Amino acid sequence: xxxxxxxxxxxxxxxxxxxxxxxxxxxxxxxxxxxxxxxxxxxxxxxxxxxxxxxxxxxxxxxxxxxxxxxxxxxxxxxxxxxxxxxxxxxxxxxxxxxxxxxxxxxxxxxxxxxxxxxxxxxxxxxxxxxxxxxxxxxxxxxxxxxxxxxxxxxxxxxxxxxxxxxxxxxxxxxxxxxxxxxxxxxxxxxxxxxxxxxxxxxxxxxxxxxxxxxxxxxxxxxxxxxxxxxxxxxxxxxxxxxxxxxxxxxxxxxxxxxxxxxxxxxxxxxxxxxxxxxxxxxxxxxxxxxxxxx
Amino acid sequence: xxxxxxxxxxxxxxxxxxxxxxxxxxxxxxxxxxxxxxxxxxxxxxxxxxxxxxxxxxxxxxxxxxxxxxxxxxxxxxxxxxxxxxxxxxxxxxxxxxxxxxxxxxxxxxxxxxxxxxxxxxxxxxxxxxxxxxxxxxxxxxxxxxxxxxxxxxxxxxxxxxxxxxxxxxxxxxxxxxxxxxxxxxxxxxxxxxxxxxxxxxxxxxxxxxxxxxxxxxxxxxxxxxxxxxxxxxxxxxxxxxxxxxxxxxxxxxxxxxxxxxxxxxxx
Numbered sequence: 156x157x158x159x160x161x162x163x164x165x166x167x168x169x170x171x172x173x174x175x176x177x178x179x180x181x182x183x184x185x186x187x188x189x190x191x192x193x194x195x196x197x198x199x200x201x202x203x204x205x206x207x208x209x210x211x212x213x214x215x216x217x218x219x220x221x222x223x224x225x226x227x228x229x230x231x232x233x234x235x236x237x238x239x240x241x242x243x244x245x246x247x248x249x250x251x252x253x254x255x256x257x258x259x260x261x262x263x264x265x266x267x268x269x270x271x272x273x274x275x276x277x278x279x280x281x282x283x284x285x286x287x288x289x290x291x292x293x294x295x296x297x298x299x300x301x302x303x304x305x306x307x308x309x310x311x312x313x314x315x316x317x318x319x320x321x322x323x324x325x326x327x328x329x330x331x332x333x334x335x336x337x338x339x340x341x342x343x344x345x346x347x348x349x350x351x352x353x354x355x356x357x358x359x360x361x362x363x364x365x366x367x368x369x370x371x372x373x374x375x376x377x378x379x380x381x382x383x384x385x386x387x388x389x390x391x392x393x394x395x396x397x398x399x400x401x402x403x404x405x406x407x408x409x410x411x412x413x414x415x416x417x418x419x420x421x422x423x424x425x426x427x428x429x430x431x432x433x434x435x436x437x438x439x440x441x442x443x444x445x446x447x448x449x450x
Numbered sequence: 451x452x453x454x455x456x457x458x459x460x461x462x463x464x465x466x467x468x469x470x471x472x473x474x475x476x477x478x479x480x481x482x483x484x485x486x487x488x489x490x491x492x493x494x495x496x497x498x499x500x501x502x503x504x505x506x507x508x509x510x511x512x513x514x515x516x517x518x519x520x521x522x523x524x525x526x527x528x529x530x531x532x533x534x535x536x537x538x539x540x541x542x543x544x545x546x547x548x549x550x551x552x553x554x555x556x557x558x559x560x561x562x563x564x565x566x567x568x569x570x571x572x573x574x575x576x577x578x579x580x581x582x583x584x585x586x587x588x589x590x591x592x593x594x595x596x597x598x599x600x601x602x603x604x605x606x607x608x609x610x611x612x613x614x615x616x617x618x619x620x621x622x623x624x625x626x627x628x629x630x631x632x633x634x635x636x637x638x639x640x641x642x643x644x645x646x647x648x649x650x651x652x653x654x655x656x657x658x659x660x661x662x663x664x665x666x667x668x669x670x671x672x673x674x675x676x677x678x679x680x681x682x683x684x685x686x687x688x689x690x691x692x693x694x695x696x697x698x699x700x701x702x703x704x705x706x707x708x709x710x711x712x713x714x715x716x717x718x
Contacts, residue, residue, distance in 0.1 A: 387557020
């Protein structure tokens with residue numbers, strides 16, 4: 156009786172309605188996301204057999220991932236690319252977000268945001284390919300510079316290398332950096348800025364001591380949104396680097412499908428996720444004073 | 451911070467953002483097999499050649515099936531999650547929502563490989579269906595983000611008034627809530643459709659022998675002679691995306707106007 160009333164009370168409670176409503180979405184994510192990710196973790200400590208995976212516990216895959224100079228070099232390259240992309244993207248995006256938030260008439264803000272997001276909705280593959288056309292050996296920049304007569308032979312420093320990855324990815328992730336910073340800036344109470352200037356601060360000092368710290372939550376979000384997916388980018392190394400300069404995603408693909416070593420591929424995937432999580436947590440820790448009082 | 455300097459900088463940045471897209475029509479109408487300057491002449495042959503390719507038409511058909519299924523399923527799941535999280539509070543809401551939103555930051559390669567391993571292990575053959583499964587996963591976070599703001603701007607007293615007037619929860623949802631969030635639902639459908647249409651990695655690895663439009667494009671890049679036709683295809687896709695996006699924005703604004711809130715910005 157007691158149990159039944161308690162169950163009845165739970166069934167009519169707010170929590171039960173919430174669980175019931177969220178359950179289809181949650182179940183889908185558990186079955187098709189959490190379970191597969193769990194499977195990758197499991198595979199990473201199994202042994203590789205010919206065309207199969209032998210369920211016997213081993214740490215060999217991790218030992219190989221972390222000791223092999225090739226995998227280490229690819230990890231470092233991926234980290235270098237995604238960190239450079241993040242730095243470039245966020246630094247370039249900040250003034251744009253600042254301009255739209257503080258200097259654009261409120262009624263025209265959504266038009267500006269619309270203009271910023273349009274290029275982002277065109278085929279990612281074609282955009283990456285077009286950067287190859289722009290930066291390539293006989294690409295737009297080289298042929299323009301040569302026809303003007305600034306250079307005699309094509310610059311190789313801009314084509315088919317890691318710098319070209321950074322430019323391409325900084326372009327691809329631009330809206331992901333601008334929007335969070337813009338949203339954080341929109342939340343800043345404009346009277347704080349007036350207060351700062353009334354108390355005798357210069358415009359620059361007001362920016363430094365009021366606007367910048369208050370927009371930091373947006374900068375932190377932008378950094379993470381750009382940093383985490385770029386480390387696993389597959390298309391850019393493939394199309395721009397011609398497959399000769401692999402990053403983690405290309406390595407994982409090669410191990411999983413070409414060499415059919417799923418345990419080693421899983422170990423690299425898990426290691427990559429761990430590195431990303433660790434770097435993100437360190438970054439959040441360094442910025443903890445800006446994030447205080449945030450929900 | 452001088453306003454004019456910032457304006458010039460922002461415009462320069464926009465030029466950087468638009469540079470690749472502006473090149474697209476140039477090469478689509480350029481009468482040369484080589485994608486390089488100087489341009490040689492005007493032609494519309496690449497559009498004809500593009501449309502004559504049966505592989506392309508098949509890929510387009512697959513893409514439309516995948517994108518519309520993924521959009522409907524993701525929006526459906528998004529409605530459940532957005533309604534649950536904006537209307538009710540329950541323990542574990544954060545972690546559940548965190549898991550559902552995870553694909554937003556997880557590299558797609560890891561999502562694709564994790565799904566692939568499971569599908570191979572249970573022996574489900576790769577097909578359009580498996581692409582849809584993956585695409586729903588990555589579209590749902592976007593659907594939830596859009597729908598949450600639609601559900602959040604609902605006035606709860608309208609719903610209570612309906613109950614007081616004798617409506618059941620289900621009829622209240624159908625008669626009151628659904629019409630009010632309809633613009634959000636439509637823009638979620640359009641955004642999910644666009645994301646699925648453009649998605650490459652999941653479609654590439656989970657599609658087996660079936661190709662979608664993006665997989666087809668990727669394959670064509672290996673043949674330099676095919677590239678001008680891809681530029682033509684890209685030009686059409688850009689126009690299509692812009693019109694889809696403009697209509698999504700139109701419905702979102704109408705929704706905001708209907709629920710009486712102020713327009714505060716973009717989709718995300």
